[in-house]
Amino acid sequence: MTPDMFAPEPGAPKELRPHQAVAIGLLKRSTGKAIHEGRRARFMLKLSTGAGKTVIAAAIVQGARTKGKRVLFIVDAISLIDQTVEAFMSQGVTEIGVIQAQHSMEDWSRPVQVASVQTLQRRGKLPPADIVIVDEAHCQSEWLSEIMQSETWAGVPFIGLSATPWSKGLGLLYDELICPITMQELIDRELLCPFRVYAAAHPDLTGVKTTAGDYQQAQLSEAMAAGNLVADLVETWRRYGENRPTFCFAVDRAHAKKIQRRFEEAGIGCGYIDAFTPTDERKDIRRQLDAGQIRVVCNVGCLTKGVDWAIGCIILARPTKSEMLYVQMVGRGLRVNEGIPDCVILDHADNTLRMGFVTDLDATRNTMCTAKRGERTARERPVPLPKECGSCGYLKPPKTRECPSCGFVGEPQSKVTETNDELVPVSRKQAAATRDQKQAWLSQLNWIARERGYSRGWAANTYKKKFGVYPRNLDASATCEPSHEVRSYVRSSLIAFAKRRDRAA
Incomplete structure (x- = not known):
């Protein structure tokens, strides 16, 4: 029985999409420049979900193999090993060994090794490799970080892959961030x-x-x-x-x-x-x-x-x-x-x-x-x-007045409360309303909205005029008969709105 008897049948590599080809091109250019200048080659490739990370990684592996180089691909969890092997095989990468106890494909002689950082740490070393690819590189391992900064591995290129390369310390491990395409561009291209x-x-x-x-x-x-x-x-x-x-x-x-x-x-x-x-x-x-x-x-x-x-x-x-x-x-x-x-x-x-x-x-x-x-x-x-x-x-989106979903247009909120007879500035020293008081107001506004056939958002907007924020952590469907205070407030608000409308006219 061969070590890869349980692996899927190899497939033909997919043709690279334009942004994937761009990613490979940028990586080659940066690597060549680093080698020419005599410095270490440490690159972070930022690839959003759906950018085809595995296809790009397989292309990197295949490019290395055409030059006879050994590749180590490190995953963040043991559970991702078989998924990675299957993805590589589907892209035509066949010379794969797995570093994991009792795995059917364990074979250190193979030129492409797939391993989890946990297994490598337990064994205390990395296998010989001419290039190392670190998947989910933002999930940093202190053990692997020390190896990357050691003299022993200074001449070996490391390529990190991540959709979110923002964790602390990544800039100390990787020297260049390569961003071939943004998430919005991927959405725009469907x-x-x-x-x-x-x-x-x-x-x-x-x-x-x-x-x-x-x-x-x-x-x-x-x-x-x-x-x-x-x-x-x-x-x-x-x-x-x-x-x-x-x-x-x-x-x-x-x-x-x-x-x-x-x-x-x-x-x-x-x-x-x-x-x-x-x-x-x-x-x-x-x-x-x-x-x-x-x-x-x-x-x-x-x-x-x-x-x-x-x-x-x-x-x-x-x-x-x-x-x-x-x-x-x-x-x-x-x-x-x-x-x-x-x-x-x-x-x-x-x-x-x-x-x-x-x-x-x-x-x-x-x-x-x-x-x-x-x-x-x-x-x-x-x-x-x-x-x-x-x-x-x-x-x-910011600075959007009309809601793209329902068409609602919110009115600018004044910092002044307008009643029948006078304008009353809202005092910052007013005692904060309790949760029960806020729920009572919302329930009574819901009653008025249902009574008058107002839209679904009317109660929430009137509530915001009263309390300065939209209702939160309250029962949005509860109703109860409104008090004189609430009806008076609503009446005053409607009068104020009518006055503003007349002035605008």
């Missing part, structure tokens, strides 16, 4: 699908501490497990998810299980995956999703890379301050799949409102960080933030 983002429930993260640059998980889990937030996940998916195959990203296992239970109680088939889910079970969940037996898969941080499932909706139930994690989560829904025209993103975590659209992040983050872990970094150029439509919750 190599990635467009997306729509809706801001769903707004979580109250007051008091949630930050640890290592992201929200502290235990406190975050408690904040996101509120019953109204979890219930809103299901209702929002019913309203906007269009029954599409969906990934839901949760905070932790308990949170994901709770969400799964709510979907199932609503009669919606829902799977669950975490880091401990066996490979066979993951495959079965994917089969059920593809067959329509389930519509949603809840997961905890393990479907953010190396996943090419046919997904049409992403539920962000996991707030994060990490731009890398945010882009990785959204990226799972941006691959082009037959019958799925775009990706619907239901952001229950305010990630988009906090960090901007992923396409804007991708376009502005084109430098590698040279700060070490723990060191402060210079502020990045701010990303323009989207605005939430007060009617439908759609997140529209």
Whole structure:
């Protein structure tokens, strides 16, 4: 039996797309220049989801083999080894050995070696190689970083691959960032699908501490497990998810299980995956999703890379301050799949409102960080933030007045309250309304909207005029009979609007 008896049949290499050929050309030019100048060759290739990273990597390997060079391809997790081997074989790369205990393809004599960084670290060394390719290079291994900076490997080119090369210290390991194409350009060329983002429930993260640059998980889990937030996940998916195959990203296992239970109680088939889910079970969940037996898969941080499932909706139930994690989560829904025209993103975590659209992040983050872990970094150029439509919750681009989804046009909000008789400046020293008081106002405004046949966004916009913000973490469907105070406020607002309209006329 040959070592690769369980490997797939080799295929013919795919013809490179223009941006893939550009990536190879830029890499060759940079490598040649570094060698000519007598310096180390360390390059980071930034490739968004769907750019064809494996096709480009296979082309690099094939180019090295034509010159008789040995190649080491390092993956971030053992679970990605077989997937990488299968992808390389489909591209015509056949001389593959795998460095993994008891793997059927383990053969150190082969000129192309695929290994996980964990296995290499346990064995304490890298195999001989003339070029090393590091997949998901932003997930840095301290052990591998030390090897890259050692004298022994100074003359060997290292190529990092990443969609989000923004982690601290990458600029100390890699000397040049190569960006052959942006995420938006891939969308424009229909190599990635467009997306729509809706801001769903707004979580109250007051008091949630930050640890290592992201929200502290235990406190975050408690904040996101509120019953109204979890219930809103299901209702929002019913309203906007269009029954599409969906990934839901949760905070932790308990949170994901709770969400799964709510979907199932609503009669919606829902799977669950975490880091401990066996490979066979993951495959079965994917089969059920593809067959329509389930519509949603809840997961905890393990479907953010190396996943090419046919997904049409992403539920962000996991707030994060990490731009890398945010882009990785959204990226799972941006691959082009037959019958799925775009990706619907239901952001229950305010990630988009906090960090901007992923396409804007991708376009502005084109430098590698040279700060070490723990060191402060210079502020990045701010990303323009989207605005939430007060009617439908759609997140529209900055400086866009009319909502592209529902056509609603918000009115500029005055800092002055106008009554029948006088203008009353809003005092900053006013006592803040309690949650119960805010809910009472929203419920009464909903009653008036239903009573008068107003549009769905009227209550939310009137609420904002009163409190300065749109309603958050409240029951948006509750109603109760309005008090004299609320009716008077609405009447005054309508009179003020009429006066402004007359003045404009």
